[in-house]
Amino acid sequence: MGTLKHYADRFAPLLAFVGVLLAWEAACRLFAIPAFVLPAPSAVIASTTEIGAGRWVQHLLATVQIALIGYLVAILLALPLAVMITHSRLLSRTLLPWLIIIQSTPIVAIAPIIVVTLGAGMLPRVVITTLIAFFPLVIATATGLASVPDELLELSRSLRASRSREYWQIRMPYAVPHIFSALKVAITLAVIGAVVAEFVAAEVGLGYLILFATSTFKVPMAFAALTLLVACSLLLYGVIVLAQRLLCPWSLGKEAGQ
Amino acid sequence: MKKMSKTLAHTLAALLACGAMSVHAADKVVFQLDWVPGGDKSAIYAAINQGFFKAEGLEVTLQSGRGSSDAITKLASGSADVGVGGIAALMTAVAENKAPVKAIMSIYAKEPDALFTVKGSSIKGIKDVVGKTVATATFSSSNALWPVMLKRQGIDPDSVKLLKVDPTTLAPMLAQGKVDATINWITVGPGYEAVLAQAGKTLEILPWSNYGLDGYGWSMMASDKMIQERPEVLKRVVKAMRKAFDYAIANPDAAAADLKAMVPEIDAKKAAAEFRSSIPLIQNEVSAKDGIGVFEPVLLKTTWEWVAQSMNYPVDKLDPETLVDRRFLP
Incomplete structure (x- = not known):
């Protein structure tokens, strides 16, 4: 009985996934749903052979490259910004409204303007990705840096610890769990950002492929590209989880094992 | 100099x-x-x-x-x-x-603009669109020409129900009979034929250049x-x-x-x-x-x-x- 429960626990997600796929396939066949409405999983798989594996890799790498560069730029921007916001009330009051303005502007709507301003190269795509991904990083890091108990800060000041030691040795450890949560949110946002950018201007990439496929009614191919995109997001998310487990296992806290 | x-x-x-x-x-x-x-x-x-x-x-x-x-x-x-x-x-x-x-x-x-409909539908000519539902892409350049073309043919543009949708949904909507016709450039015809074939229908094209559109x-x-x-x-x-x-x-x-x-x-x-x-x-x-x-x-x-x-x-x-x-x- 115990082993059965163990197996159920272990394979339930996989079984659910296979079950959904089978139900989807059956529904498509049973109700003869045309491919332009909802392609069956078998049609989606078949569509992957329409272009060679090399071309798929080319599309995938283009998107991953933009997502990762945009993600790194977002991190490099967000951390100093968060320190500035925590450091000074004046900076916080000056910077925060701008960050909120950027965050509440629908990037999708201004993406074409960004492309026109910055040209059609890689730069506008990275900028769009960064704009979409960086906000949660700033806010979470700032929250983390500010979450240090006052007693600890007072203690460090009474021991005449320098400002940089205060940040590195007291504030940062408190911020790390917050930063990693934000890193996880931001990596999925970075993938979305790369796709948004490719919708607006790109010759290659999964976002471009989805746009191309839907505009030529190759719906199964669009689903295949979407599936690859989701898999890619999951994988990148997994990498961040792994990095946290390896680099800062203590920061996992109660959510360990997730 | x-x-x-x-x-x-x-x-x-x-x-x-x-x-x-x-x-x-x-x-x-x-x-x-x-x-x-x-x-x-x-x-x-x-x-x-x-x-x-x-x-x-x-x-x-x-x-x-x-x-x-x-x-x-x-x-x-x-x-x-x-x-x-x-x-x-x-x-x-x-x-x-x-x-x-x-x-x-x-x-x-x-001009490449045209009305797409299916063979055997009640739309045989442009005059038949009165009272029908026609779908078009939201940002299509044809949209501005449409009422002018209708007026020149003596048709009240308000007598046609015009739906503005995402371009990718046009062919499926036509195939499923959700709309009577769509507005497209005739060059995309082959793609529409492929979609309509899945629903057992054939494409019929009415180019606007046959109805006075010149340019x-x-x-x-x-x-x-x-x-x-x-x-x-x-x-x-x-x-x-x-x-x-x-x-x-x-x-x-x-x-x-x-x-x-x-x-x-x-x-x-x-x-x-x-x-x-x-x-x-x-x-x-x-x-x-x-x-x-x-x-x-x-x-x-x-x-x-x-x-x-x-x-x-x-x-x-x-x-x-x-x-x-x-x-x-x-």
């Missing part, structure tokens, strides 16, 4: 043009498309793959676009040198923003910057494109194969069918009379009048002659 330096510049340009064939490095040109790669653009891909650009000493990079207005914006902002798009969109862009872009060669001497459609354009700074390069681009269109019209399948070679996602058979459906727009009684690529003043004026009427501009808002530059045609 100014005239002399101009002559000198021309001589120099001509010398450079000869030189470019052999020793000089190829001239780099960024070519802006108005949409993602498709069969109607086969000729442009043939120009690259068959080496027509190379033979003119050109190194051309293609850039996909997201609609005619996007292509014109890219030309106006300098992120592309030459491009293709609907001349109606250029007219609107100049009327609204004085976009520094000119049309340099006509490609479609007839130039898809055209080649260049930025004012390109025209001023590199006129002789532009001349070679036009020459190569003319050659490419002749080639593609004579060999649609080979041109589609050129497209497929550069864009693996393309379905070569469908692309060839799409290009074939665009040939009557390029080669027709208008092009037979005036020649391919030409902007004939009267038809150009008619094109502008359609645009002006559909956008509610006074006809004297601009002179359509200022939108074209005919110097680059052979």
